[in-house]
Amino acid sequence: xxxxxxxxxxxxxxxxxxxxxxxxxxxxxxxxxxxxxxxxxxxxxxxxxxxxxxxxxxxxxxxxxxxxxxxxxxxxxxxxxxxxxxxxxxxxxxxxxxxxxxxxxxxxxxxxxxxxxxxxxxxxxxxxxxxxxxxxxxxxxxxxxxxxxxxxxxxxxxxxxxxxxxxxxxxxxxxxxxxxxxxxxxxxxxxxxxxxxxxxxxxxxxxxxxxxxxxxxxxxxxxxxxxxxxxxxxxxxxxxxxxxxxxxxxxxxxxxxxxxxxxxxxxxxxxxxxxxxxxxxxxxxxxxxxxxxxxxxxxxxxxxxxxxxxxxxxxxxxxxxxxxxxxxxxxxxxxxxxxxxxxxxxxxxxxxxxxxxxxxxxxxxxxx
Numbered sequence: 001x002x003x004x005x006x007x008x009x010x011x012x013x014x015x016x017x018x019x020x021x022x023x024x025x026x027x028x029x030x031x032x033x034x035x036x037x038x039x040x041x042x043x044x045x046x047x048x049x050x051x052x053x054x055x056x057x058x059x060x061x062x063x064x065x066x067x068x069x070x071x072x073x074x075x076x077x078x079x080x081x082x083x084x085x086x087x088x089x090x091x092x093x094x095x096x097x098x099x100x101x102x103x104x105x106x107x108x109x110x111x112x113x114x115x116x117x118x119x120x121x122x123x124x125x126x127x128x129x130x131x132x133x134x135x136x137x138x139x140x141x142x143x144x145x146x147x148x149x150x151x152x153x154x155x156x157x158x159x160x161x162x163x164x165x166x167x168x169x170x171x172x173x174x175x176x177x178x179x180x181x182x183x184x185x186x187x188x189x190x191x192x193x194x195x196x197x198x199x200x201x202x203x204x205x206x207x208x209x210x211x212x213x214x215x216x217x218x219x220x221x222x223x224x225x226x227x228x229x230x231x232x233x234x235x236x237x238x239x240x241x242x243x244x245x246x247x248x249x250x251x252x253x254x255x256x257x258x259x260x261x262x263x264x265x266x267x268x269x270x271x272x273x274x275x276x277x278x279x280x281x282x283x284x285x286x287x288x289x290x291x292x293x294x295x296x297x298x299x300x301x302x303x304x305x306x307x308x309x310x311x312x313x314x315x316x317x318x319x320x321x322x323x324x325x326x327x328x329x330x331x332x333x334x335x336x337x338x339x340x341x342x343x344x345x346x347x348x349x350x351x352x353x354x355x356x357x358x359x360x361x362x363x364x365x366x367x368x
Contacts, residue, residue: 026299031119031307035066037300043069044301048099049077051263051322058321062308068301077101084293088113093295096302097309102129103352105138105289114138115292115299120307126327129287130207130348138289139310142318143325145285145346146191147276147338149246149256161253162280164199168225170253171232179234179242179251182367183359186239187349188255191284193362194350196222199281206350211357219358223365230366243270255283258337262323276337278345285346287327 024037038044048055052072059070075083080095081104087093088111100108108114114137126140127133150160154177161167171178181189194206200222204215234251236242242254243261247270256276264270278285290309292302308314315331318324325343326333333340350358 024300026119026303027116029119029300031304034119034300034303038068038298038304039066041068041298041301043071044096044298044305045071045073045094046097046099046305047073047075047080047083047095049075049080054322058318061314061317062305065308066304068304070305084108084113087293087295090295092297093293094297095293096296096298097305098291098293099142100138100289100291102286102289105291106134108291109134109137113294115294115296115303117292117303117306120303120310124312124328124330125310129289138291139306140287140327141290141306141309141315142288142322143285143327144287145258145278145325145338145343146188146255146283147258147278147342148253148283149243149261149274149276150253151246151249152273152275154249154252157275160277160279164196164281167279167281168229171229174252175232176234177252178232179236179245179254181236181238181242181255183362185237185241187284188239188242188257188260189236190355190359191349192255193222193358194355195281195283195347196225197358198347200225206354207348209351209353211353216357216361219361223361226362226366240264243274246274247271258325259323262337266323278338278342280345282345282347284349285325285343286349287325 026034029037046055046059052074056072059072062068063070080098081100084095084098087095116135116137117139118136121136127136127138129140161170180192183190183193197219201218204212234245236245236254239257239260243256243264245251246254258276261270261274261276265272265274290306292299292306296302310328312328312330315326315328319326319331319333320335323335323337325336349355
């Protein structure tokens with residue numbers, strides 16, 4: 001009986017200690033106080049759905065600097081989002097720092113599910129990847145850009161297409177040397193279709209959530225263009241397939257993700273001579289945000305990690321290791337495949353609803 005009573009008392013003490021550990025108010029603490037609390041917590045998770053093995057190596061710098069263990073769990077973007085939503089009503093969830101897309105960050109902002117991290121905002125941390133600045137509940141930490149990858153041994157760089165008209169002429173003059181992937185096979189092909197819409201259809205706001213049927217009706221010239229060049233371009237299976245064909249000499253120009261191409265070049269899967277640029281007619285660019293759920297178990301450690309992740313020094317090292325575009329204005333981006341000057345040609349991606357509408361229309365008008 002005494003043993004059982006002692007067990008209950010100890011369990012109660014542990015429960016209270018755990019509750020007290022997560023009951024502090026980040027908003028009332030200085031960054032120094034947060035660091036002290038973070039070291040007491042001693043651990044946290046960073047849920048990121050891509051390059052997980054590389055991230056496990058990269059975060060060792062944070063672990064060594066602060067003595068805080070960072071666990072990178074297995075998981076997908078959709079799986080992580082479902083976990084955040086499933087745990088939203090719990091006093092303490094299992095998710096700490098989480099990598100997330102901008103549209104989902106904005107959704108969770110509206111739902112009041114994210115921790116305010118104003119304490120680490122120094123005027124340099126970006127609260128969005130497009131549009132007006134948001135609150136300090138999500139920060140940009142990863143920039144990715146789609147451009148036109150090309151083989152300089154097969155394409156005269158002085159004749160690289162810059163306008164969409166020049167792109168059209170180049171495709172006609174070099175049949176089956178331009179390829180892009182099926183939009184169901186990745187974002188690079190989707191981005192090219194979106195660029196075609198932006199250049200061949202009337203101007204419209206494609207970042208808004210609601211799809212205007214009157215707008216999609218104006219896309220007919222886009223499908224006519226694809227039909228007129230059919231047989232002169234190559235439709236590949238995926239982002240990776242496009243770069244593989246470029247590397248093998250089957251095609252000479254293809255839309256590609258900058259960070260994807262950089263990673264493949266570092267592994268030796270794509271030749272180092274291959275280059276990538278953003279044409280003046282524009283290609284989509286975006287990135288990822290990092291957030292901390294309001295009910296995170298290790299709030300202090302998570303906020304300290306986000307401060308480190310979004311710092312100019314860490315962003316510079318990410319550019320070197322991952323090829324991602326730095327999201328801190330003072331970071332070194334000299335390792336980027338795309339020059340800083342060309343980034344002015346970057347355009348916003350379509351909203352999810354407009355993206356899906358463009359994919360569906362392309363498949364119906366061109367593929368089926």
